[in-house]
Amino acid sequence: MNSERRDGPRATGSIVGTVSVPHLIGRLMRPLPLFPIQPILGRIVREVACKRPELFERLGPHVRSAFVIDVNELPFVLLLKPDPAAPGLSALRRGPSVRGDATIRGPFMDLFRVVDGRGDSDALFFSRDINIGGDTEAAVCLRNALDDLDGSIVEDIAAMGGPLFAPLRMVVSRLRALEERT
Amino acid sequence: MNETFAKPELVCPAGTPAALRTAVDAGADAVYCGLANETNARNFAGLNFTPQALEQSIAYAHDRGAKVLLAVNSFATSPRAQLWFDAVDLAARLRADAVIVADIGVASYAVSRYPGLRLHLSVQAGASSPEAIRYYCEEFGISRVVLPRILTVPEIDAIHREIPCEIEAFVFGNIGMMAEGRCSLTNYVTGVSTNMNGVCSPASDVRYVEHSDGSTAATLGDFEIDCYAAEEKTGYPTICKGRYMRPGREEPYYAFEEPVSLNLSALLPDLVRAGVSALKIEGRQRSRSYVHSVVSAYRRAVDDVAAGRTPDLSTLAMLTEGGKQTQGAYATKKWR
Amino acid sequence: MAKPQLTMGPVLFHWSAEQKRDFWFRVADEAPVDVAYLGEVICSKRTPFFDSHLPEVAERLIAGGKKVVWVTMAEVLSKLDRNTVSGMIVLEGAEIEANDSSALSRLSGRPHRIGQYFNVYNELAMEHLARNGACHFTLPVELPAGSFSTLAATAHKLGAGMEVQIFGRVGLALSARCYHARAHGRTKDNCLFVCENDPDGMDLKTHSGAPFLSINGIQTLSHRFLNLSREVGELKEIGVTAFRLSPHSCDMIAVSRLYRELLDERVTADETDNRLVELGVRQPMMNGFFHAKPGFERVAAHASGE
Numbered sequence: 001m002n003s004e005r006r007d008g009p010r011a012t013g014s015i016v017g018t019v020s021v022p023h024l025i026g027r028l029m030r031p032l033p034l035f036p037i038q039p040i041l042g043r044i045v046r047e048v049a050c051k052r053p054e055l056f057e058r059l060g061p062h063v064r065s066a067f068v069i070d071v072n073e074l075p076f077v078l079l080l081k082p083d084p085a086a087p088g089l090s091a092l093r094r095g096p097s098v099r100g101d102a103t104i105r106g107p108f109m110d111l112f113r114v115v116d117g118r119g120d121s122d123a124l125f126f127s128r129d130i131n132i133g134g135d136t137e138a139a140v141c142l143r144n145a146l147d148d149l150d151g152s153i154v155e156d157i158a159a160m161g162g163p164l165f166a167p168l169r170m171v172v173s174r175l176r177a178l179e180e181r182t
Numbered sequence: 183m184n185e186t187f188a189k190p191e192l193v194c195p196a197g198t199p200a201a202l203r204t205a206v207d208a209g210a211d212a213v214y215c216g217l218a219n220e221t222n223a224r225n226f227a228g229l230n231f232t233p234q235a236l237e238q239s240i241a242y243a244h245d246r247g248a249k250v251l252l253a254v255n256s257f258a259t260s261p262r263a264q265l266w267f268d269a270v271d272l273a274a275r276l277r278a279d280a281v282i283v284a285d286i287g288v289a290s291y292a293v294s295r296y297p298g299l300r301l302h303l304s305v306q307a308g309a310s311s312p313e314a315i316r317y318y319c320e321e322f323g324i325s326r327v328v329l330p331r332i333l334t335v336p337e338i339d340a341i342h343r344e345i346p347c348e349i350e351a352f353v354f355g356n357i358g359m360m361a362e363g364r365c366s367l368t369n370y371v372t373g374v375s376t377n378m379n380g381v382c383s384p385a386s387d388v389r390y391v392e393h394s395d396g397s398t399a400a401t402l403g404d405f406e407i408d409c410y411a412a413e414e415k416t417g418y419p420t421i422c423k424g425r426y427m428r429p430g431r432e433e434p435y436y437a438f439e440e441p442v443s444l445n446l447s448a449l450l451p452d453l454v455r456a457g458v459s460a461l462k463i464e465g466r467q468r469s470r471s472y473v474h475s476v477v478s479a480y481r482r483a484v485d486d487v488a489a490g491r492t493p494d495l496s497t498l499a500m501l502t503e504g505g506k507q508t509q510g511a512y513a514t515k516k517w518r
Numbered sequence: 519m520a521k522p523q524l525t526m527g528p529v530l531f532h533w534s535a536e537q538k539r540d541f542w543f544r545v546a547d548e549a550p551v552d553v554a555y556l557g558e559v560i561c562s563k564r565t566p567f568f569d570s571h572l573p574e575v576a577e578r579l580i581a582g583g584k585k586v587v588w589v590t591m592a593e594v595l596s597k598l599d600r601n602t603v604s605g606m607i608v609l610e611g612a613e614i615e616a617n618d619s620s621a622l623s624r625l626s627g628r629p630h631r632i633g634q635y636f637n638v639y640n641e642l643a644m645e646h647l648a649r650n651g652a653c654h655f656t657l658p659v660e661l662p663a664g665s666f667s668t669l670a671a672t673a674h675k676l677g678a679g680m681e682v683q684i685f686g687r688v689g690l691a692l693s694a695r696c697y698h699a700r701a702h703g704r705t706k707d708n709c710l711f712v713c714e715n716d717p718d719g720m721d722l723k724t725h726s727g728a729p730f731l732s733i734n735g736i737q738t739l740s741h742r743f744l745n746l747s748r749e750v751g752e753l754k755e756i757g758v759t760a761f762r763l764s765p766h767s768c769d770m771i772a773v774s775r776l777y778r779e780l781l782d783e784r785v786t787a788d789e790t791d792n793r794l795v796e797l798g799v800r801q802p803m804m805n806g807f808f809h810a811k812p813g814f815e816r817v818a819a820h821a822s823g824e
Contacts, residue, residue, distance in 0.1 A: 058198075058228045113471075117200075120472040123501045126416055126441070133392070136419075137227045137385035144228030147469045148198035259661075260668040263640040287642030310694075311594045313603075313620035320623065321646070332595065332694030360691040360738070361593055363637060366660040367690050367731075370740060370813035373806065375660055378639065399725065403812060409725045422691075426722040426730060428701055434725050437697055437733070511694060518695045518706040 037091050040168065045080070045089035047160060048153050056084045058145035065138040068100035073108045082142070102138040106130035112175060115146060116154040189488045190453075191460040193251070193350060194477045197229040197467055202239045202250075204470040209481030212249035214282060215239070215466065216380075220262075221269040222253040223284075223306055223362075224466040225380030237276050249279035253466075255304035256380040257285045257363070267291045274299050280325070283307075284363050289322040302350065303327040306363035306377075312344035319347050326350050328462065331357055331444065332511045332518075335452045342457030349457055353446040354476055355464025356503060357510050358382075359422040359439040367421040371403040383420040390419075400424070409434075417441020417503035441504030447480075447495035449512055450487045472501055522781045523760040524774060525553040525681060528589045530560055530689070530734055530764065532713040535567050541765065542575040546582035548771045550778040553760065554579045557589040557606060559617060559635070561696070561735045562598040563709070587613045592635035593692045593736060594620040615656070622650060629653045634683060634762075635692070639665065641672040654679035656762060659688045659744070662810035663752065670757035679759045684746035685773060686764025687719060688804075688813065690731070691738040698735050706736075717767040742814050745803035747790040750780055772797055 048055070056063050059082055069078040077098055081088040092098050104111070110129050113119025121143050124130040132139045146153065157165075158172040194210035196202035205213045216222030218230035231239065240250045252273040258266035266288050273281045274296045281299060283289045284306035292299055305328040309315045318324045326348035329338060342349055360367065365382075369375035372387045383402055391399045396412035400419045407424030410416050417423045423441050425434035444464070446453065453461070461484065463476050476498060483493030499507055511517045526545055529538055545554060556576060558565045576586045590603045600620070607614060607624050616622055617633035631654040632638060632647055638655055647655075655673060657666065657680065666682065673680040698720060699709035713720075719732030719739050732739040743766070746753065750761065761781060763774055776793050779785040785793070795801060806815035 060228065062227075114469070117469070118471050120469045120475070120501055122418075122468055122472065126503050127500070127505060128413070128415060131390070131392075131398070133390055135386075136388040136390065140226065140385040141228035143469070144198065144226075148200045150200060257637050257639040258642070260640045260665045260672075263642065266640075285637065285639065285643060286646050287640040287644075290642050290646045307619070308593075309619060311600055311618075311620040313600065313623060314594065314618065317619045317622045330694070359695065360693050364593075364635065365691040366658075366688075366807075366813065367738065369660045369807065370688075370690050373810065373812040373815075377637065377658075377660070405728060405730055406724045406726045421731075424724075426724060427727075428720055428722055428733075431701070435701075437701065437722055438693070438695070438738075515707055516705045 040165070041078070041089040041091060043160070043162075044157055045082075045087045048156055049082070049084060049087040051156055052149060052153065053084070055145045055149065056082065058148055059141055062101075062135075062138040062141045065102060065135060066100040067138065067142060068098055068103040068134075069111070070094070070103060070105035071108050071111055072106065100134065102135040102142070103133040104130065104139055104142075105133070109175075109179070112154070113179060114143065115152060116176070116179070117147065117149070117152040118179065188454075188459075189484060190458060191350075192477070192480055192484055193460050193462045194480075195355075195463055195466040195468070195473065196239075197224065197226075197465075198470070199231065199235045199239045199242075201466075201468075201470040201473045203242055204473045205477050206243050206246050206248045208474050208477035210248055210477050212251055212279065212460070213239075213243060214251040214253055214462075216253040216255075217269055217272070219265060219269075220379045220381075221256055221258075221266050223255050223304075223376065223380050223382070224253075225256070226467055227385055229467060233272055233276075236272070236278075240276050240278060244277075251280045251282055251302060252278040253282040253304065254288055255282050255284040255306045257306075257377040258287045258291075259378040263287060270295070270299075282328070283322075286321075289318070289324075293322045300325050303347075304363075305330055305352070308361050308363045310361075312341050315341065315345045315347065319345065326460065328352075330362055332361070334515055335449060335456050335512055338453070338458065338512075339456035348459045350460035350462050351446075351453055351458045352444060352464055353450070353453070353461045354480065354498070355443055355468075356418065357439070357442065357444045357464075357508070358420070365422075368402075371405055371421065383418065388419045415441070415505045423503075440506070442506040442508040443502030443504075444510050444512075445495060445498060445502065445507040446509060446512055447483055447493055447498075449509060450483060450493060453512075454487065475501060520759065522754055522758070523552040523679075523681075524550060524778050524781060525760050525762045526551045526555065526770070526774065527683065527686070527762045527764040528555040528557055528559050530687075530737065530739075531717055531719065531767075532561070532564050532567075532711060532735070533717055533767075534714065535571055537717075538568055539571045539575060541770070543578055544771055545774075546575075546578040546584060549774040551584060551763070551774050553585045553587055555587050555589050555615060558602065559589050559592050559633075560737050561713075562591060562596065562602040563706075564711075565598075565602055585613070587615050587631060589615045589633060590617050590621045592617045592633075592689075593694070594618050595694060615654075616652075622647075626650050631679075632656065634658055634681075635689065638669070641668065644669060644672050644678070645676065648676045648678055652678065654681065654760075656681040656683070656760075659683055659690075660807050660813060663749070663756075663808050664810070666753065666758065666808075667756045673759075674757050680757065681760035681762055682746070682753055682758050683744060683762040683764055684750060684753075685762075685777060686743055686766055687732055687739040687741075688744050688764075688807075689737055689739055690813075693736050693738070696735050697733045697738070701733065740804060740814060742802065742804040742816075743800055744805065745791065745794065745799075746805055746808060747777075747780055747787040747794075749805060749808050750777075750787070754781070766799075768799055769797055773799070 194205040284304040615631040617635040696706035
């Protein structure tokens with residue numbers, strides 16, 4: 001009861017039991033060794049690009065845009081380049097040197113829900129949980145492209161094979177289970 | 183006591199084929215959507231349907247007993263009017279259940295080429311009086327009018343008695359403050375038009391600029407239409423939801439309307455009694471998650487109302503603009 | 519080609535009855551305009567103030583050689599709105615300009631005009647309305663030049679007149695809600711006519727202090743004044759037959775004389791613009807819509823030497 005506080009508008013995530021989500025994500029991320037993060041990201045974006053060509057259709061001219069995904073709880077930011085010819089997703093140190101056309105910033109759980117097709121980005125934007133900067137059209141386009149996918153890329157990622165992805169699969173399934181309870 | 187009703191049709195939005203399938207699965211009686219071009223009033227980046235996607239989507243809906251209504255509800259603009267007529271051709275060829283039209287030219291084309299094609303009069307036609315609605319019925323055989331969100335329930339009731347067609351009324355979602363089909367504010371600022379290009383406050387012209395005090399300015403083209411403090415909730419970056427200063431009042435205020443969304447769950451029985459036979463949910467620009475939440479909730483609510491139970495839609499507040507709900511003009515004339 | 523007509527649009531603002539009467543008397547006696555549009559377009563609550571003056575104003579205008587056209591409301595919602603429109607239509611022999619579809623059925627078969635608040639964006643719409651009796655079209659203000667030319671060809675084919683606004687603030691939006699009342703914490707039904715204090719509209723500025731829009735009851739207007747002095751030549755060539763001035767509190771007689779000279783090619787666009795500055799017309803002015811640019815913009819001359 002003492003720790004059952006309700007979300008304030010700037011709370012970084014929902015509360016599950018007595019463990020805050022940022023804390024939980026830290027724990028969930030622990031099984032992921034830091035060094036292979038870049039190969040994992042590279043594989044994710046290549047597989048998604050290969051499996052989901054329809055993504056590029058909706059992105060239109062914004063396949064050439066660079067998106068900075070700034071997840072509050074992560075120690076790094078992600079730079080997404082959805083160019084079908086050379087798709088790229090990299091982890092970079094947060095700071096002014098990271099340049100993209102559009103920036104999407106928010107708490108992990110909210111962004112996860114949006115990518116998973118379970119969160120409404122407009123509502124998260126109205127409540128100021130998700131912020132966008134730079135090229136607004138590019139950001140909106142990316143959202144619309146992700147939203148039209150059958151299932152979601154979270155499912156694609158969870159379905160990827162190989163030893164590197166076993167811990168990731170576990171993380172995804174635990175996050176989803178957690179998300180369903182909230 | 184336990185008054186029961188004929189069930190009104192639940193008409194739901196879809197900006198993508200995935201959203202359309204979501205709406206059908208969540209219990210929509212009909213889904214409305216538009217092509218990915220200037221022929222409809224939600225011509226936003228990355229949104230809407232290719233002809234092929236529309237064909238597949240119509241098949242999906244029809245297989246499950248749901249209707250698909252194609253919005254061709256912007257204004258066919260000379261010399262590009264053929265684009266709108268092509269959209270009508272496509273709707274007829276793919277057997278869409280109705281075309282939602284606003285423009286007299288488009289309606290005239292549709293009725294002369296496809297006399298059997300069902301036409302709905304879009305809210306963009308701004309037909310707010312019985313005389314106006316009757317004009318469209320007489321000229322084009324309109325089967326249903328989508329009423330502007332500016333009428334009280336007693337006014338809807340009065341209109342119902344004076345017109346020969348069905349009434350569709352918005353019950354949930356974004357509530358624009360200007361008379362639909364008669365707003366050139368976006369064109370004034372950006373050079374693209376709501377009526378001619380189907381665009382309101384295009385994302386390509388919107389920028390969010392963070393100030394050092396934590397506030398965020400929302401700009402459209404050359405104009406700062408709002409600036410909100412770090413903790414403040416917000417709405418769509420449209421001119422009619424911005425804050426401005428007037429002489430004698432230097433503190434910026436919502437000159438038109440604050441960011442709120444319509445939610446008429448409490449008025450559903452009154453609307454049905456007033457003769458509304460279709461309930462419309464706004465939000466073709468929203469995610470399939472929104473579509474799922476709102477359509478499921480309204481499906482339950484409509485079934486509850488039809489069975490004489492009191493619906494509960496309080497859970498939808500979190501999906502609304504500015505986190506706020508309103509009954510808008512429907513409940514009282516004081517809204518004006 | 520017939521001589522291009524100059525017209526005086528309806529008074530959009532809630533001027534006092536005396537001010538409005540004197541304005542129209544001066545137009546009748548002094549302004550070189552061919553047509554005067556009489557009646558209330560914006561708010562039916564304002565009509566009782568001026569209704570009793572309308573007959574004498576109309577008589578004076580006719581005596582001054584002007585054609586009087588009666589305008590209907592741009593938005594028809596309340597019982598009073600509906601009565602205002604039907605009261606106008608039953609005027610015997612009167613030529614009506616319809617600004618909303620609610621007037622159309624009752625005008626069927628009778629020659630009438632279509633106003634600038636009516637959405638006519640294509641030839642088919644024009645042809646359909648012409649079959650109902652429309653014989654003159656004032657086009658929506660946001661149309662670009664490219665649309666004017668195809669529509670003018672259709673109007674010509676139909677034997678209809680085509681009119682374009684060339685001066686004054688531009689109506690950008692209509693609403694059911696009164697923003698004058700709202701600005702003063704009131705509602706439309708309880709407005710106490712606060713709009714009477716703003717003869718050219720109530721100006722709105724953005725957060726950063728930039729002049730932006732202007733409020734006239736349920737109407738939202740551009741902050742800038744439209745001035746198509748540089749485009750008049752092209753509009754005449756396209757086949758536009760009438761040019762509308764929208765009344766403001768500045769010296770509209772002088773403004774009308776100036777544009778008459780411009781239409782007659784007795785002054786250049788540059789001279790017109792300079793004289794508008796001398797007359798105290800708010801600067802900068804706008805012409806963006808014509809050039810398919812943001813409406814508020816002032817686009818430099820692209821067709822010089824006119």
